[in-house]
Amino acid sequence: MIGLAFWIETTFRSAGGLAAVLLPAGPLVYLYLFKMMSFMQSRLGPMEAGPAGSMQLLAEVGKFLQKEDLFPAKADRIVFAAAPFVVLVSSFLLVVVVPFGPDAWFVNLDTGVFFAMAVSSVSVIGILMAGWASASKYSMLGGLRAAGQLIAYELPLVLAVMGVVIQAGTLNMQDIVLAQAEGEIFGFGGIGNPFIITQFLGFVIFMIAMQAELTQPPFDMPVAESELVTGYITEYSGMRFLLFFIGEFATAGIFAMIASVLFLGGWWVPGIDPDSNLFNILGPAVMFAKVLGVTFLVFWFRITYPRFREDQLQKLAWKVLIPLSLLNIVITGILKVAF
Secondary structure, three states: OOOOOHHHHHHHHHHHHHHHHHOOHHHHHHHHHHHHHHHHOOOOOOOOOOHHHOOHHHHHHHHHHHOOOOOOOOOOHHHHHHHHHHHHHHHHHHHOOOOOOOOOOOOOOOOHHHHHHHHOOHHHHHHHHHHHHOOOHHHHHHHHHHHHHHHHHHHHHHHHHHHHHHHHOOOOHHHHHHHHHHOOEOOEOEOEOOHHHHOHHHHHHHHHHHHHHOOOOOOOHHHOHHHHOOHHHOOOOHHHHHHHHHHHHHHHHHHHHHHHHHHOOOOOOOOOOOOOOHHHHHHHHHHHHHHHHHHHHHHHHHHHOOOOOHHHHHHHHHHHHHHHHHHHHHHHHHHHHHO
């Protein structure tokens, strides 16, 4: 194996991280936002730009790039300009701990789960920056709503992951994949131990909390059009609005990657030796297929359910999800000791 200079290796890893964040966003927008939503509502969706509207996303990007980048007269220009980049940086930090094969990873941290849960909260800072710096009551209300919502749902998200950590016995994302590949379910190891089976309650809680973290309907109060215009992004235009849009769908893809690693075995497929070098080639494709499955659920819920009221959202987090996630931890701990 040929060793590469540190700066070359870092350049390749940075380019790979950029691709891992941005490339999934395009297919998710086209497949689910443009097409699946249209078909579920008996429409065709975009059809003019490219075959079956496949170039519509590029047309949208070109449109936003041509728009003027405006600053509100009373805005804090530095904070206002930096906010969308802070949100997007959160997505780039999340992807670095996601493994794509036995040797295909950016950073193999022993505390990978802890790191992922910590940096997922960075986006809240960017949203608060956008809401406060816009000098708009609509934006400020959207930012405050987002902060309250993300803080409430961060707890069940982390507690749902705790069940996986207890069962796997590690915080390392790569080791969690291997624990599922090499594990057994009550002595049966024919399909390994995908944690979606033994941690199904944790998976459901994680998906609901993930939907709220992404501010996707029915948890879209921070950008509720009928109440707040578009909330914390009301005053944004051009490239900065596009960055918020990209960040939303890129983060959806990365959270789906994390869910795939924690509950679906990540890059591993049952029946194949997890140490096989084949997974260094097929692993990213396997991950992408699982990401499409997880994000299908995200957008299905987005299209299906109406927006919650603010009190309903908080009650769901504090009175339902958190007690259930604590119960899941207790049950997991008992079964871990017993078996």
